[in-house]
Amino acid sequence: MNKLLRSCRRLLSYASVAAHSRSNFGLCAPPSNEKLSLSFRRTFASVESSDNLNNVLPGPCLVFSEDENMLRDTVRKFAQSSIAPKVKDMDEKAETDKELVNQLFANGLMGLEVPVEYGGSGLTFTEACIVIEEIAKVDPAVSVLVDVHNTVVNTAIRKWANPDQKKKWLTALATDTVGSFCLSEAGSGSDAFALKTRASDKGDHFVIDGGKLWISNAMEAGLFIVFANANPEKGHKGITAFIIDSKNPGLTIAKKEDKLGIRASSTCELVFQNAKVPKEDILGEVGTGYKIAIESLNEGRIGIGAQMIGIAQGCFDLIFPYLHERKQFGSRIGDFQGVQFQYAKARVELEAARALVYNAARMNDAGLPIRKEAAFAKYYSAQVAERIASKSIDWAGGMGFVKEFGLEKYYRDVKIGHIYEGTDNIQLQTIAKEMQKEYGFDKK
Numbered sequence: 209m210n211k212l213l214r215s216c217r218r219l220l221s222y223a224s225v226a227a228h229s230r231s232n233f234g235l236c237a238p239p240s241n242e243k244l245s246l247s248f249r250r251t252f253a254s255v256e257s258s259d260n261l262n263n264v265l266p267g268p269c270l271v272f273s274e275d276e277n278m279l280r281d282t283v284r285k286f287a288q289s290s291i292a293p294k295v296k297d298m299d300e301k302a303e304t305d306k307e308l309v310n311q312l313f314a315n316g317l318m319g320l321e322v323p324v325e326y327g328g329s330g331l332t333f334t335e336a337c338i339v340i341e342e343i344a345k346v347d348p349a350v351s352v353l354v355d356v357h358n359t360v361v362n363t364a365i366r367k368w369a370n371p372d373q374k375k376k377w378l379t380a381l382a383t384d385t386v387g388s389f390c391l392s393e394a395g396s397g398s399d400a401f402a403l404k405t406r407a408s409d410k411g412d413h414f415v416i417d418g419g420k421l422w423i424s425n426a427m428e429a430g431l432f433i434v435f436a437n438a439n440p441e442k443g444h445k446g447i448t449a450f451i452i453d454s455k456n457p458g459l460t461i462a463k464k465e466d467k468l469g470i471r472a473s474s475t476c477e478l479v480f481q482n483a484k485v486p487k488e489d490i491l492g493e494v495g496t497g498y499k500i501a502i503e504s505l506n507e508g509r510i511g512i513g514a515q516m517i518g519i520a521q522g523c524f525d526l527i528f529p530y531l532h533e534r535k536q537f538g539s540r541i542g543d544f545q546g547v548q549f550q551y552a553k554a555r556v557e558l559e560a561a562r563a564l565v566y567n568a569a570r571m572n573d574a575g576l577p578i579r580k581e582a583a584f585a586k587y588y589s590a591q592v593a594e595r596i597a598s599k600s601i602d603w604a605g606g607m608g609f610v611k612e613f614g615l616e617k618y619y620r621d622v623k624i625g626h627i628y629e630g631t632d633n634i635q636l637q638t639i640a641k642e643m644q645k646e647y648g649f650d651k652k
């Protein structure tokens with residue numbers, strides 16, 4: 209484990225002993241120390257059906273353990289000292305600072321859930337969400353780099369790579385290599401499996417031809433997980449995931465998008481021309497790519513939910529002191545009942561969004577199905593975060609409209625929450641399908 213998280217963990221092991229004796233945890237409740245945390249995870253690793261949960265007491269999902277709170281404080285300090293001073297410059301230049309990426313690695317923030325044996329931080333998914341939320345409060349663009357790398361790319365390798373691939377790539381991903389997840393194409397966005405990128409079997413290797421669009425982290429990445437169809441006649445069951453090194457001569461990073469928000473995060477078009485990929489670089493099996501994509505994105509969506517609540521909290525943290533400094537008609541703005549009712553309502557919405565995110569995260573750590581809960585979390589937190597970013601500008605008046613105050617950037621950055629890792633409509637479609645299943649109306 210790295211310096212920052214290791215020292216945090218060491219502190220935790222002392223601090224949490226006391227908590228252990230006071231606490232009685234259940235389903236949503238967090239673990240209070242390393243030992244307890246392991247047994248907690250083991251309990252849930254073996255849960256196969258929700259019936260087995262009868263033996264476990266449910267607990268509040270927004271009560272955080274001492275480990276989790278200390279992690280939050282540590283990341284908050286890191287974000288304030290290492291990210292905050294660079295936010296404006298990175299946004300203007302539309303670039304992530306290279307030294308900052310190195311610091312993210314050095315502090316264990318790029319191997320959050322990667323096991324310690326591969327040089328990772330060995331944290332839970334819930335802890336990964338805490339990290340993403342804290343970084344998003346300061347810079348949503350940096351948080352998406354951390355989020356895609358950890359909750360999508362690292363997750364896919366952790367879950368589907370074979371032991372040799374894990375040794376090679378998990379170690380790299382935890383220590384110095386940024387990852388990208390390459391599913392979307394010009395003709396394949398919401399219709400995510402209508403891929404035109406092809407993988408042709410050439411005996412001991414595959415050849416990839418085609419193109420990808422909107423690929424986050426592409427400028428920084430050393431590893432690309434690329435989805436291509438190896439058997440188009442089988443439809444989505446031909447989709448296969450390949451691990452492709454950025455040095456592959458058949459891969460070109462083409463256009464870099466000039467975006468409304470999260471400008472420091474690179475989003476690029478990729479072109480594959482006769483890209484040779486050895487068969488040992490297939491992730492999972494030929495034809496299992498669609499499953500890898502769906503399952504990785506389910507976790508990714510909870511991560512985006514964490515990013516969104518981070519943005520909403522970041523807005524509150526800026527606007528609330530201002531509301532209590534600025535006076536009109538001889539009174540603090542924050543004391544007008546018309547304003548109080550608005551911010552109180554927004555706070556309730558943020559709490560509800562946060563509960564959806566952390567409930568889904570804790571369910572994921574418990575090994576439970578999360579398809580519907582991930583959609584709830586992403587859909588609702590994106591709605592709430594956009595409303596709070598917008599209202600915060602209203603509450604600040606003219607000051608909200610200028611770059612100097614900082615709300616303007618949140619307002620630009622928040623919009624992406626409705627789009628990537630499945631648009632709002634796609635989340636609603638997922639929820640609707642799950643409801644039809646619950647009521648037995650899924651078959652026509």
Ligand SMILES: Cc1cc2nc3c(=O)[nH]c(=O)nc-3n(C[C@H](O)[C@H](O)[C@H](O)COP(=O)(O)OP(=O)(O)OC[C@H]3O[C@@H](n4cnc5c(N)ncnc54)[C@H](O)[C@@H]3O)c2cc1C
Nearest residue numbers: 389390391392397398422423424475627628629630631633
């Ligand atoms: C900044 C950024 C970063 C991204 N990063 C990545 C990445 O790292 N990797 C990756 O693979 N992709 C990435 N994406 C792609 C992203 O996931 C897609 O943009 C998204 O899934 C939507 O696809 P689309 O843009 O083609 O929109 P479309 O699918 O064309 O959708 C347009 C509109 O139609 C609606 N719509 C479509 N189908 C339906 C339907 N059946 N019912 C109702 N409404 C529908 C949508 O909700 C949307 O409002 C990124 C995108 C952006 C903008």
